[in-house]
Amino acid sequence: MNHEGAVLLIGDLVRGNLPAGSEDEVLAHVKGCDECRALSATYLTLTEPFADTPDSSHPPSEAIVDYAMQAPRLDDDRRTRIAAHVATCPACGIEVEATRSVEADLAPPAAGEPSHENGDPRERKSLALPLTAAGMVVIAALLAYPAWLGMTRIAVVAPDDVWSGPVALPLLQSPLRSGEAERTIVEVLQGQPFVLLAVEAPTPGEAGAPLRFEVRRSGGDAVWAQELSEADLRHYAHSTGAITFMIPAVRLPAGSYALRSTDHEGSTVFEAAFEVVHGRPTATKAPQ
Amino acid sequence: MGRSLEALPALMIERLELDGRAARAIATRRSPELGAVAGGAIADLALFRRFARGEEDAVATARNMIRQVVQHRGYYIPSDERPDIVQETMIDVLLALRDSRFSRDEDFIGFLRTISHRRCVDWMRRRRRRHRPAASAVQMFLGPDDRLLAKERRELATEVVSKLGEPCRGLVSLHAVGVTYGQLAERYGRSEGALRTQAYECLKQARRLLDRLSRRRRFTRIDGRAAG
Numbered sequence: 293m294n295h296e297g298a299v300l301l302i303g304d305l306v307r308g309n310l311p312a313g314s315e316d317e318v319l320a321h322v323k324g325c326d327e328c329r330a331l332s333a334t335y336l337t338l339t340e341p342f343a344d345t346p347d348s349s350h351p352p353s354e355a356i357v358d359y360a361m362q363a364p365r366l367d368d369d370r371r372t373r374i375a376a377h378v379a380t381c382p383a384c385g386i387e388v389e390a391t392r393s394v395e396a397d398l399a400p401p402a403a404g405e406p407s408h409e410n411g412d413p414r415e416r417k418s419l420a421l422p423l424t425a426a427g428m429v430v431i432a433a434l435l436a437y438p439a440w441l442g443m444t445r446i447a448v449v450a451p452d453d454v455w456s457g458p459v460a461l462p463l464l465q466s467p468l469r470s471g472e473a474e475r476t477i478v479e480v481l482q483g484q485p486f487v488l489l490a491v492e493a494p495t496p497g498e499a500g501a502p503l504r505f506e507v508r509r510s511g512g513d514a515v516w517a518q519e520l521s522e523a524d525l526r527h528y529a530h531s532t533g534a535i536t537f538m539i540p541a542v543r544l545p546a547g548s549y550a551l552r553s554t555d556h557e558g559s560t561v562f563e564a565a566f567e568v569v570h571g572r573p574t575a576t577k578a579p580q
Numbered sequence: 581m582g583r584s585l586e587a588l589p590a591l592m593i594e595r596l597e598l599d600g601r602a603a604r605a606i607a608t609r610r611s612p613e614l615g616a617v618a619g620g621a622i623a624d625l626a627l628f629r630r631f632a633r634g635e636e637d638a639v640a641t642a643r644n645m646i647r648q649v650v651q652h653r654g655y656y657i658p659s660d661e662r663p664d665i666v667q668e669t670m671i672d673v674l675l676a677l678r679d680s681r682f683s684r685d686e687d688f689i690g691f692l693r694t695i696s697h698r699r700c701v702d703w704m705r706r707r708r709r710r711h712r713p714a715a716s717a718v719q720m721f722l723g724p725d726d727r728l729l730a731k732e733r734r735e736l737a738t739e740v741v742s743k744l745g746e747p748c749r750g751l752v753s754l755h756a757v758g759v760t761y762g763q764l765a766e767r768y769g770r771s772e773g774a775l776r777t778q779a780y781e782c783l784k785q786a787r788r789l790l791d792r793l794s795r796r797r798r799f800t801r802i803d804g805r806a807a808g
Binding site: 299300301302303304305306307308309329330331332333334335336337338339340341342350353354356357358360361363380382383386387390391393394395397398399463465492 | 626627648649652654655690693694697698699700701702704705708711712713714717718720721722733734736737738740741752753754755756757758760761773776777779780783784786787790
């Protein structure tokens with residue numbers, strides 16, 4: 293083994309990771325090489341803090357994970373003690389770092405936090421703000437100038453134009469999956485502008501292609517439809533695990549409906565029946 | 581309501597009351613977050629109930645969520661060891677439910693991830709034990725003085741690691757806890773040879789730092805003794 297090859301294997305030699313044949317070859321070179329011996333000692337010294345503490349002196353994995361995830365169940369006193377340990381223990385520091393990096397990738401964004409699936413979020417934010425501001429100025433100018441000339445009147449949205457009542461949000465489950473033949477009753481209050489329906493997002497394995505979701509009257513035509521791309525489905529499956537649809541109430545007069553999703557070949561992958569009732573105040577479930 | 585309803589964004593919910601399969605969302609103002617909050621809470625409740633009833637597809641969904649954590653590249657767990665950790669986590673989840681260690685105040689999906697992280701950290705500790713430097717290497721490369729002054733050497737090493745640049749620090753510390761150059765190469769999309777060369781450069785840099793800091797410490801000790 294020559295020097296150039298041996299120096300690349302020093303870490304593995306010290307850790308005993310090399311296969312027996314290679315280890316003998318590298319060792320034969322290292323024993324007679326001052327630089328290699330010095331680097332081996334450096335590697336040992338450098339990596340010692342990561343390995344030499346007995347595991348019993350570390351906080352248990354439960355506490356490390358709670359600390360990394362900032363779990364509320366960890367009280368301030370315990371949190372401070374773990375923080376002090378992690379600050380002086382590189383091995384635990386790596387555990388905290390690994391947990392946080394995995395969690396940051398897998399946890400859904402908190403409410404109000406934008407999703408950064410594509411591109412650099414900082415870049416998008418830096419573009420979004422000036423563009424939004426510029427757009428608002430243009431819209432304001434277009435709306436206000438004729439009004440200023442006295443040619444038009446700007447429409448003012450009355451405060452009671454915004455729905456502020458309760459909205460039932462039923463989770464529809466497909467008898468195709470659950471084997472249950474139940475029909476959810478969706479109550480639509482007077483004046484309620486839309487109906488919310490939630491379904492479980494298909495897992496990424498299931499959602500290999502876009503899916504079309506449609507609401508059909510019982511034995512009739514589709515009254516509403518929406519197509520979700522593979523990326524959308526993947527996003528919902530990873531973030532919330534559910535998809536919430538908002539359907540204009542005017543499209544749903546009282547009656548029986550089915551929410552169905554079909555794949556690109558037209559095969560039904562999900563179907564759930566529901567009943568729309570107008571006027572009553574709550575959403576309940578009734579046997580079919 | 582004369583406006584186009586399709587254009588109406590989703591609503592912010594003030595309160596979410598879960599009851600059976602249905603939820604009551606109290607809408608207060610326009611906001612695009614309803615789907616994320618309400619949909620997540622409802623799906624979570626539904627998954628928990630179906631999992632607790634032992635429904636096959638709910639168990640499969642939970643297993644997939646655990647698998648996502650275990651196979652994440654952040655833990656560097658080799659693929660042949662992942663199934664055992666997933667299974668270990670599933671057993672822990674079932675025991676926690678049986679022993680009422682799971683409260684409905686927590687979200688179930690978060691609970692699954694928490695248990696998965698714990699088992700992955702346990703695995704990291706096992707890997708660290710497996711990859712301790714060989715005793716023969718310690719005997720061969722560290723002099724008797726080095727072995728005696730273990731505490732001092734440890735402090736010195738911590739200082740050197742903190743002074744190394746970020747790429748070197750990451751490379752040395754991950755290799756020290758048992759992550760192989762092959763795994764690191766896969767994670768960072770580089771060749772194993774390039775990483776080994778980089779590790780060699782890092783070691784040379786660390787050697788220089790170690791010499792400089794050791795000399796400074798020796799001088800400080802001598803100065804301190806002289807001053808005293």
